Amino acid sequence: MxxxxxxxxxxxxxxxxxxxxxxxxxxxxxxxxxxxxxxxxxxxxxxxxxxxxxxxxxxxxxxxxxxxxxIPRGAMRFSHLFLAAGVVTLVLPGIAKADGFLDEIKAGVYEHDASVFGHQKETGADAGLEFLFASPSFLTIIGSPRPMIGGLVNTAGQTNQAYAGLTWTWDFLHNALRTGDAFFVEGSLGGGYNDGRINVNGNTPEAEKRKSLGSNILFREDLDLGYRITPTYSVAVSYNHISNADLGVRNEGLNDIGIRLGVKF
Known part of the structure; x- marks a missing residue:
């Protein structure tokens, strides 16, 4: 046939x-x-x-x-991850509709090491991709956050990230501009791996261009303020921060701010 x-x-x-x-x-x-x-x-x-x-x-x-x-060689270590994620993005929506485990996919572009709440040293933009899953019943006691995984690849070959954690979402002002829309706030807590510098010598030119993050495993927080255009599509201003909470000898931290789009299933 x-x-x-x-x-x-x-x-x-x-x-x-x-x-x-x-x-x-x-x-x-x-x-x-x-x-x-x-x-x-x-x-x-x-x-x-x-x-x-x-x-x-x-x-x-x-x-x-x-x-x-x-493609900068610094980003090549994460490029295979994003290639695989791109393939998964094409395949999973159909599975998600059947099984209901994948709840949302978000993609965004960020200013890398933005000067918001910090001093900018590193350059380039970050391309981000994130997968959010349906909240399991045992997380109801802490507000039903959604488990998520994601990554950020830096276009200048500097610090890249892969992370996981939990995301809490609060919708408000329903039907504000059109039927079915809403504004929302999202907050995420988690951790992840980065390939940045741990301890840059302060007497070298590299110290002016790269952050000393103190560890390749860091805490990560994210805050989004967005608009849900329809129950399926959304857009948000997104801010995220990674650091070791001063548990390491060095802790310059990194901040990203940008815009990302979401698609719910």
Whole structure:
């Protein structure tokens, strides 16, 4: 039945975005693990002519190269995590509707090491992805927070994060601007791993550009103020902070502030 449908559906002049991964030009592919080269991502337009049934005959070929993107080597350690998360993002919504365990996915862009409540040293932007799960019944006693996991990748190859914790959500001002909308406040508590500097020598140029975080395992807090456009979609201003609560010798901490979108299931 499926084969019959595929042979009758034409897909003429269908353009698809393609990615080609490889070492940065001029860089050796054989480097020690401590000095991993940056990746060059070549973005192409791929053109397919014919029908799905003729893929083996006609194939798919690139028509022209659009532009290259360089991924900083500091972010490469977390890039595989985000690639996997991207695939999971495409697959899990269907499972979530059936099983009800995945409650929401959030994606955002942040200013890295923002000067809010702190001194900015590190640069770049952070791309964030977070998964929130349905609150299990045993968490009712503490306000039914939702378990969550997520990560932040820095575009300048500096401090990246992977984290987990609990998120509490309070909706208010229902139907304020339209039927079904609401404003909300969210707070998260948890911890996570980062690949930042633990103790930067204060007499080096690096001390002016990198934070001394004191540990690769830190506490993490998040505060969001948002607007729920519909029961499904939301947008929020988001602030998060990581530090060791002065339990370490060094504790400069990192603050991110940005905007993120949410999709509930």
């Amino acid at each position: 499926i084969d019959a449908i595929l042979t009758t559906v034409p897909f003429f002049n269908l353009d698809l975005a393609g990615l080609s991964l490889g070492p940065e030009p001029g860089r050796s592919q054989h480097r020690p693990s401590q000095s991993i080269p940056a990746l060059m991502v070549d973005v192409y337009i791929w053109r397919f002519q014919g029908t799905i049934a003729r893929v083996p005959d006609q194939g798919i070929r690139p028509s022209h190269r659009l532009f290259p993107i360089t």
